Amino acid sequence: MNNRSNTMKFSKLTLALLLVLASTGSTYAIDYYLRAEAVNKVMPDGSMIPMWGYALDPDAVQETGQVIVPGPTLVVPPNDPNLTIHLKNRLDVATSVIIPALPQAMTPQRFPAGDPDYPNRIRSLTHETPPGNAAPVPYSWTNVRPGSFMYHSGTHIAVQVQMGLYGPATRNAVDGAYSADSDFDNEVLLFYSEIDPIAHARIASGNYGPGEIMTSTIEYKPEFFLVNGNPYSLGDTPIPAGQVGQTTLLRLFNAGIETHVAQLQNLRGLLLADDGWPDNYPTDQYTFVLPAGKTKDVLLNPATEGIVPVYDRRLRLTNANASPGGLISLLEIAAAPPAVGENNNEVQTAPRNVPELATLAQYWLQNCQGCPADVNEDNIVNFIDFALMNNLNESPPEE
Amino acid sequence: MNTVSIRTRTYLLLAALIACILANAAQAMIMTIRPAATPGGLEFNLSAKQGYILTPDGGAYYMWGYANGDGLMQYPGPTLEFNQGETVTIHLTNQLDVPVSMVFPGQLNVTAGGGTAGVLTNEAAPAGGMVSYTFTATHAGTYHYHSGTNPELQIEMGLFGAIIVRPDNQPAEETWAYNHVDSQYDYEYLFLMSEMDPTIHEKAECGMWDQIDMNEYWPVLWFINGRCAPDVMLPDNTPLLPHQPYSCRPQVHPNERMLMRLIGGGRDLHPFHHHGNNALQIARDGRLLSSSPALGANLAVSDFTQAAAPGMTLDCIFTWTGKGLGWDVYGHEQDIDNEPTGDFPGPGDVDHNENGSVDNVDPVAGEDMEDHGKPFPVQLPDNKALAFGATYSGSPFLGAMGDLPPGEGGMNMFGGMMFMWHSHNEKEMVNYDIFPGGLMTMMFVEPPGAPIGGAHTMPMGQ
Incomplete structure (x- = not known):
């Protein structure tokens, strides 16, 4: 916007990322491994609320991520508009993931005709991930447009969203939030x-x-x-x-x-x-x-x-x-x-x-190892450098 | 039986005389407070007090509100008026027994002096504590203020009010809401909307604070400018409502521009629905809807329901000409006791009432020419078949008076047309379950030349 230097920095960063990703042979699809699982949340008055949340795991095997509500921020990079969420389900009920604002191939699931309570009725807006699944079930979006989005459960939404199965997903354009006119420094x-504590308990x-x-x-x-x-x-x-x-x-x-x-x-x-x-x-x-x-x-x-x-x-x-x-x-x-001139180093x-920051670290882990320079000159190239670069307070390396 | 047209003309002469007398009664239709400017800027002295408001269903409710100086507690608080560019200091003295404060959404760089730090701003201590807030009103527009201390309770208790900032660049002979002619208006009215759950006020009155559950909130009373209908139509400062000084009696002449300043003052959204015509929403949150200042309100939206969400302000321009009705609102060329001919202007023009001249009446200012001379589409029934209301003039035509039985009418002295303006959430048009009432008022289209404002045009309920 009215801060040219930062605009330049953003563009340079983006360019650097693009170059690095291209050179490391990215497949142009970002993958997130989410795990739906029950978690207890303590409220300020000490009450314990049973909730369902998402954890961000490093891959399809390890379950090391922490279950949080809302779920982790899923960043879709500017140059890489295809998103896949690989879902594991550690709840007792089937679940799924949808992003209402984005097109997605939907395969609605119905209750069986003989179900005593909901014969033939829709129970999930798209394919389900059954409880205890070993291999994650993929949910994919192509050509994710820039913007702020919300992912949440597409199964028994009245219950599962209330229980906490939701989280943010974002994508920026290469030169700003949507374009160079909406360039920004911080986010x-x-x-x-x-x-509703009673609903959660029930x-x-x-x-x-x-x-x-x-x-x-x-x-x-x-x-x-x-x-x-x-x-x-x-x-x-x-x-x-x-x-x-x-x-x-x-x-x-x-x-x-x-x-x-x-x-x-x-x-x-x-x-x-x-x-x-x-x-x-x-x-x-x-x-x-x-x-x-x-x-x-x-x-x-x-x-x-x-x-x-x-x-x-x-x-x-x-x-x-x-x-x-x-x-x-x-x-x-x-x-x-x-x-400038009054500053120290x-x-x-x-x-x-x-x-x-956790999302950045995760993103760096998956896509970007070795990509940033040693921005803080601590002789270690890691996600902190990546975070610093993304924070736009230090010029990214010139290619 | 006499005819409409004759009396219309007589009346118009009279009205023109009155209009001349009132010509200098400017467009300040919103009651505000504004201290004399000093070199340091404007200094307001407000206090937070308790008191009781009255509702048309007979209720009297314990409230907290801001007062002008040491005046009576008001619901809503005083409407503050500044000019763009002025530096404003508001000194608040707290006469309640809880901490209280003020915040000014939409204003930039508000600094607080004195008091003690609260979550949102500095607060004045109970029983005499003071705090001051200073800011510069950088932009013209409609704004509001409210308590920044436990707002969920204190706004409900009445601690909020309106702010009007006048633009610094309007021509001397005109009134603009913003620094562009697109915001020019002839009359302005405030619509500060709120709601109330009486059980909270009853418990507060008894000091039963631990019994108040804001999550059980269930409003049953709805207000414009702190009054429920029909009390909104009483004059400003009526002695009947000492703690509710502000009326809401919108009036306008055909084709004049009425500025509606809408504020969502409560915690619910009250979709404000104005009958009669769409209005052009020209500003939101104190900024002209504009892609570029020079282009004016080029992003304005025409609508018939204005959604001023809680905390939001909207400015809308409303005009009325009767366009599209399909009949001549002035009844030109028509005697209501004769069959309409519907051929005006044309060869069929005749001297309907045999008063010696063809009833070829010139159109008047603000009339929609499409419908000039078009006949009223129905034959009015005889008076003996009618029931009357206090505001029926006896004629369907604007500015005309018809015969009424003795004792009927009298509340519409200039033959205006009325439109109900109300919350489109229709359940809010009641006073504690009694219809009509609540968030509602009657808008009057007055004929050209009729005076606007003042009790003589709307003596309802006095």
Whole structure:
């Protein structure tokens, strides 16, 4: 946008990546190994919520990833638009993965004609991964367009999405979020979801469904409201969100059932895109309406340092009715770096949020070993160099 | 029986006289507060207080609200008015027994002085604590403020209000909402929408804080500018509603531009539906919908329901000409006691009422020419077959008065046309389950020359 040097850096990075990937003989398809599994999540009031989440495993065999809610951020590289999720299922029920905003070959699955409860009814929007499968089941998307997307279970969605089977997927264009006009320096994901503790307990204990104590989600009453998997608690560390003079891409997701309205305080943003579709003319707003399933991309261009609160203007700001809590995030805008000439040699590292770094590490592990230069000159070439490069604070190596 | 056209003309003369008298009654149809400017900028003094509001179903509810200085607690808080570019300081004194604060969504670089740090901003301590907020209103537009302390409870309790920032570059003789002629308006009205769950207020009044569960939220009262219909149609500052000073009585002449300033003040979205015509949504969150400032509101959207989500503001331009009705809204060339001819202007023009002249009436300003002279499509029944409302003028035509039985009518002195404006979430058009009420008002199209604003055109309920 209005920061040419960073635009240049982004392009150079992309170019470097392209060259490296080409030279290492990439097959032009990114593979993620996800594992669906039960996990308990502790809420600020100490209550333990049974959930289902995804873990990111390094390959089809090892199950070393940590089960998290929301699932890991799946980054589809700019030069590599084909995505395959290889799914393992360690739940007791069949599951699947869909991305509603992206075309996908769907093979709906029905209950048998003789099923006493749901004869012939659809139970999954696409092919299922059975419980305990040994070989991962692939779900593939080709030509993923740039944007912010949400992947989630396509099986018994009313239950499985509520239980936590959701996560973000992103892809950038080669020169920005969607184009050079939406180039950015930093990226922050805010992923909203909700928990109805009673529903979770009933589902986890097998007391949900026809003839059971809880027959449906019609009495849905969420008590916890999560940002990136956790409700706000007093004293939470602010999320680093770039610095004065830089641009930050704010990716908003709502995996909950309710509509939320993300309201910025002390800052405004340009609404770039809905559901991964860029607007021709981004609008300058401070409220961003997020109906269920929605993603929005917002470009921030802060002029002053400090804390920028982002909170749900539908006022889901409690943890089981205790205040403050729920959908509150504090973004931290750092001061602009000293002007050239005053600076020391310290690398400016506005740290990225943790899930994203983990994703970068994973991506580097799978696709990019040896690709970055030794950016921090510690004589080890590893994903930290890759993260530093991607952070755009150090020029990538010239080819 | 006399005829409509004669009385229409007589009335128009009278109206023109009144209009001359009122010519300088400018377009400030929104009651605001604005202190005198000082070299340091504007200094507002607000306080947070408790009080009671009244609802048309007979309810009286315990509230918290902002007050102007040490005035009465208000629901909503005072509408603050600044000019673009002015530096504004708001001093808040807390007279509640809980911490309280103010945030200003959409404004940039708000600094807080005094008080103690809260989650979203600095807070004023209970029972006399103070805090100040300073910012520069960099852009014109419609905004709002609300408490940044436990907002889920304090907004429900009433701690919110509207902000209007006037543009710095409008021509002297015109009123613009933003720095472009696309935002020019003749009259402006505020639609600050909210809702209420009375059980929260009843428990708060009794100090039963641990009984309040915000996850059980179930509103049954809905408000525009802090009043439920039909109270919205009482005048500003009516002594009947001491804590609810703001009315919502939109009025406009045909083809004039009405600016609707819509604000989602509560926690629910109230799709605001305006009958009569589409409106052009020209701005969102205090910014003109524009691809480039020089091109004005070139991204404006025409719609009949405006979705001002919680926290969001929308500015819309509404105009009405009767276009598309298929009949002449002024009843030109028609005597309601004669069969319409429908051939005006044409050879069939006749002296219907035998008053010595052919009833060839010139079109009036704002009239849709397509329908000039087209007949009213039905024969009105005899008065003996009608039931009457207080706002029926006795005539279907704009600016015309017809015969009414003694004691009927009288609440529509200039023969205006009324349209119900309301939440399109229709369950919100009640007061605690009693229809009609809630988030609703009546918009009046007044005939050309009729005065707008002031109690004499809308004496409803006084």
